Amino acid sequence: xxxxxxxxxxxxxxxxxxxxxxxxxxxxxxxxxxxxxxxxxxxxxxxxxxxxxxxxxxxxxxxxxxxxxxxxxxxxxxxxxxxxxxxxxxxxxxxxxxxxxxxxxxxxxxxxxxxxxxxxxxxxxxxxxxxxxxxxxxxxxxxxxxxxxxxxxxxxxxxxxxxxxxxxxxxxxxxxxxxxxxxxxxxxxxxxxxxxxxxxxxxxxxxxxxxxxxxxxxxxxxxxxxxxxxxxxxxxxxxxxxxxxxxxxxxxxxxxxxxxxxxxxxxxxxxxxxxxxxxxxxxxxxxxxxxxxxxxxxxxxxxxxxxxxxxxxxxxxxxxxxxxxxxxxxxxxxxxxxxxxxxxxxxxxxx
Numbered sequence: 349x350x351x352x353x354x355x356x357x358x359x360x361x362x363x364x365x366x367x368x369x370x371x372x373x374x375x376x377x378x379x380x381x382x383x384x385x386x387x388x389x390x391x392x393x394x395x396x397x398x399x400x401x402x403x404x405x406x407x408x409x410x411x412x413x414x415x416x417x418x419x420x421x422x423x424x425x426x427x428x429x430x431x432x433x434x435x436x437x438x439x440x441x442x443x444x445x446x447x448x449x450x451x452x453x454x455x456x457x458x459x460x461x462x463x464x465x466x467x468x469x470x471x472x473x474x475x476x477x478x479x480x481x482x483x484x485x486x487x488x489x490x491x492x493x494x495x496x497x498x499x500x501x502x503x504x505x506x507x508x509x510x511x512x513x514x515x516x517x518x519x520x521x522x523x524x525x526x527x528x529x530x531x532x533x534x535x536x537x538x539x540x541x542x543x544x545x546x547x548x549x550x551x552x553x554x555x556x557x558x559x560x561x562x563x564x565x566x567x568x569x570x571x572x573x574x575x576x577x578x579x580x581x582x583x584x585x586x587x588x589x590x591x592x593x594x595x596x597x598x599x600x601x602x603x604x605x606x607x608x609x610x611x612x613x614x615x616x617x618x619x620x621x622x623x624x625x626x627x628x629x630x631x632x633x634x635x636x637x638x639x640x641x642x643x644x645x646x647x648x649x650x651x652x653x654x655x656x657x658x659x660x661x662x663x664x665x666x667x668x669x670x671x672x673x674x675x676x677x678x679x680x681x682x683x684x685x686x687x688x689x690x691x692x693x694x695x696x697x698x699x
Contacts, residue, residue, distance in 0.1 A: 390666065391665075392473070392663060392664070392665055393663075394661055394662070394663060395661070395662040396659075396660070396661060397455065397651065397660040397661070397662055398655060398659060398660050450657075450659050451484055451658040452481070452485040452658060452659045452660075453486050453487075453651075453658040453659070453660045454477045454486070454488070454661055454662075455488045456473050456474070456488070456489045456490070456663055457489075458470055458489055458490070458492070458533070460491075460496060460501070460530055460533075462496040462497065462500075463496055463500050464496050464497065464500030464503065467500060469664075469665045470504065470507055472665040473663045474507055474511060476665070477663060478511070478514060481514070481516050483515045483516060485517075486517040486658070487516055487518050487519070488519045488520075488521060489508065489520045489537070490521045491520050491530060492524050492525060493525065493526060493533070494525050494527045494550075495530050495531075495532075495550065496528075497529070498553070502532070505532050508520075508536040512537075512538070517538050518536065518537045519537055519538065519539050519540075520536075520537035521541050521542070521645075522534060522540065522541070522546045522632075522641070523646055523647055524546055526542075526546070526548050527547055527548065527550035531550065531612070531640070532608065532611065532612065534548070535611075536615055539642040539643070540640070540642050541643045541644070542636075542641045542644060543645075543646045544633050544644050545631050545632060546631065546635075548631075548640050548641060549628055549635060549638075549640055550628065551608060551612060552605060552626070553601050553604045553605045554601075555597060557583060558585065559584070559585065560586055561584075561589070564586060573586075582594070582596045582597040582600070609625045618639055619638075619639050619640070620638075620639070623638065624640060
């Protein structure tokens, strides 16, 4: 009996020790998370792409050139650097202190989802660059989006228009897709460049939802919906839709489509808007023929062409994530991988 009690006491002591250790670790994690949350702040991250290109070149040269070839290359680079410095000194001789220096190319990335969520970050990036950018600079937006909500992408287009309103040249590069709301944003640019097989266009408006009214009736389920205002609700998910409601929804679609067409036409006057605003989309080569884009160039080639003549700065507005936020984002990411993204059942019109 004593032996049994001794063993039980030892087991109980171990259990208490383990529980205490778990509680201590949990407490430490919570305390760390709280401290990180207090220190959490959003910030601008600036990447000098010229330096990135130079480092890539050095790495490849070191791997491919002989020792003699590497020395010759370094000698040639030093010579060229002296010539460039001399030319710059001559050009700046007698210039005013407030005269513009080397051209700057500010690079922004926009990857759109259904709600145009990244507009929130982009608006901060644009606000930041507008504090220093001038008419001699340029902004390149690498845009990828298949569209989404009207109000989300309408705001995105308005943010890009802030750049145009300051007379700062704006280029939008489409490597994969800028369709519907994505093209609404792209068309604001002074010029649109695209990869040959990028998808562009889809100037149209869409609204859709399932209707479960007949299913509910088969199971003797009543559905009641109360509202004030004749058109507060046109189509419904659970109730019985009417021809009048459908007609109103169609009228809303047509009105939004007309506004979409007028906006694109105002930004690109040379477009045959009735030809391209059918909801169709085209690949880059055909989009060039239709006037939807101005040149077939990938964003990579465009950046490389500007590498020598401009200071290239990539701007990203990001937020420092706390430990708890990182764990939450990881779980959300895994969940999204397992399930396809679907449209909300009750939402505004989609572009």
